[in-house]
Amino acid sequence: MRVSVLVPGVLRTAVGGASRLDVDVAAPATLGSVLDSLASQYPALDRKLRDERAGLRRYVNFYVDGEECRRLDGAATPINPGAEIQILPSVAGG
Amino acid sequence: MASKAVLAIGTRKGLWVATSEDRVSWHLDGPHHPMTGVYAVAIDTRPAVPRLLAGVTSEHWGPSVATSDDLGVTWDEPDHAPIAFPADASLERVWQLQPGSVSQPGVVWAGTEPSALFRSTDGGRTYSFIEGLWKHPHRTEWGAGFGGQAVHSIVPSPDDPSRVTVAMSTGGVYRTSDGGASWEASNTGIKAYFMPDPYPEFGQCVHKIAQHASNPSRFYLQNHHGVYRSDDGGVTWKSIADGLPTDFGFAMVVHPHEPDTIYNFPIETDGRRFPPEGKCRVYRSRDAGNTWEALGSGLPDSFWTAVMRDAMCTDSGSPAGIYFGSRSGSVYASPDEGDHWHLVADNLPDVLSVRAAVIAS
Numbered sequence: 001m002r003v004s005v006l007v008p009g010v011l012r013t014a015v016g017g018a019s020r021l022d023v024d025v026a027a028p029a030t031l032g033s034v035l036d037s038l039a040s041q042y043p044a045l046d047r048k049l050r051d052e053r054a055g056l057r058r059y060v061n062f063y064v065d066g067e068e069c070r071r072l073d074g075a076a077t078p079i080n081p082g083a084e085i086q087i088l089p090s091v092a093g094g
Numbered sequence: 095m096a097s098k099a100v101l102a103i104g105t106r107k108g109l110w111v112a113t114s115e116d117r118v119s120w121h122l123d124g125p126h127h128p129m130t131g132v133y134a135v136a137i138d139t140r141p142a143v144p145r146l147l148a149g150v151t152s153e154h155w156g157p158s159v160a161t162s163d164d165l166g167v168t169w170d171e172p173d174h175a176p177i178a179f180p181a182d183a184s185l186e187r188v189w190q191l192q193p194g195s196v197s198q199p200g201v202v203w204a205g206t207e208p209s210a211l212f213r214s215t216d217g218g219r220t221y222s223f224i225e226g227l228w229k230h231p232h233r234t235e236w237g238a239g240f241g242g243q244a245v246h247s248i249v250p251s252p253d254d255p256s257r258v259t260v261a262m263s264t265g266g267v268y269r270t271s272d273g274g275a276s277w278e279a280s281n282t283g284i285k286a287y288f289m290p291d292p293y294p295e296f297g298q299c300v301h302k303i304a305q306h307a308s309n310p311s312r313f314y315l316q317n318h319h320g321v322y323r324s325d326d327g328g329v330t331w332k333s334i335a336d337g338l339p340t341d342f343g344f345a346m347v348v349h350p351h352e353p354d355t356i357y358n359f360p361i362e363t364d365g366r367r368f369p370p371e372g373k374c375r376v377y378r379s380r381d382a383g384n385t386w387e388a389l390g391s392g393l394p395d396s397f398w399t400a401v402m403r404d405a406m407c408t409d410s411g412s413p414a415g416i417y418f419g420s421r422s423g424s425v426y427a428s429p430d431e432g433d434h435w436h437l438v439a440d441n442l443p444d445v446l447s448v449r450a451a452v453i454a455s
Contacts, residue, residue, distance in 0.1 A: 048154075048156060052185065053181070059153050090154070
């Protein structure tokens, strides 16, 4: 199955400038398995999104079809075919 | 050959690089890596072209190590995380980047939070995990100081690559003599006033250790209350706090050419983290801590801030340059071993780390 990942401007240098990535992933998919698929091609992107234990970074938000994944099931959130995952930095710092 | 001084200034919101021909007037460039906390900086002068290394932590995108071979004009980071824990932890922050001895070009050590040690053999681009320290049976009892739990001091032996001494908060000093496979606590004589046994085997909140390459058996140490010296390679420690206005502080720096000359920035107490009377003063000892003198020419008399553990350093010049930065964003330099001070920069973010070198211009 194929899903789309929207990349914020600040991270596009890690993916050759793309704002949108189409990702092929085996079904059934989760947010974590989508990110695993991305990691093999874009390791420099992955390490900004997840730590070395594949934990989602605290101040990075992942909206799955408009819903932030932490209000769903985190990295285990099921992903449907054709889903859109938007990555956005959260409000942090001072 | 013409030379210039380079001063790398790591702050809570990025890195600045200052350069100077005379160590009095400075040109400031930055911020590099804006909005990252730069707890660790290093200037590796062993290669033909000096390399800047910066441990950067973004609140959003996590920790990393960046290197520059052109004094910060361009920066490089590997695609994969340069420092990564194997399975049971994740990197929070890089607290120390320490080039190895001259006899080991390419070796760079990294100390991290959580408390662990990593070693690079490619000049600090990528690092390997030192399993021996991580598997130490004391590790489960190491605690977190106010700043976190981290290995913040790394002293590789100048003449024996198998010997390395580290310090962590809290935990104390540990030494290896087999290249990192095994480690022993090395805190005899160092006080931990906040523990039921004030002289435990380990658990001390050591703030910084330092050594001069010409005398590897001697160490200096700033503790969470207590200033110490070891004359037996860190096996035992004795107080050298007499003559200082207070025994609290974070920084401990050794003169680059005189192994008995050291610098310290006293802070009142752990409950009042200001310089005594609010006066900005560096203290210098020229006899390995037996006597101390206050240095204040050019420094302010109203200075209600503090100097962190890695925010004081020397350069390699002659006479030696001494540098420090404050949590209030001021950076001072002395071109004459601390006798006179000049402002390098003001109103920067909190200064967390400084390192300096004199290089060919």
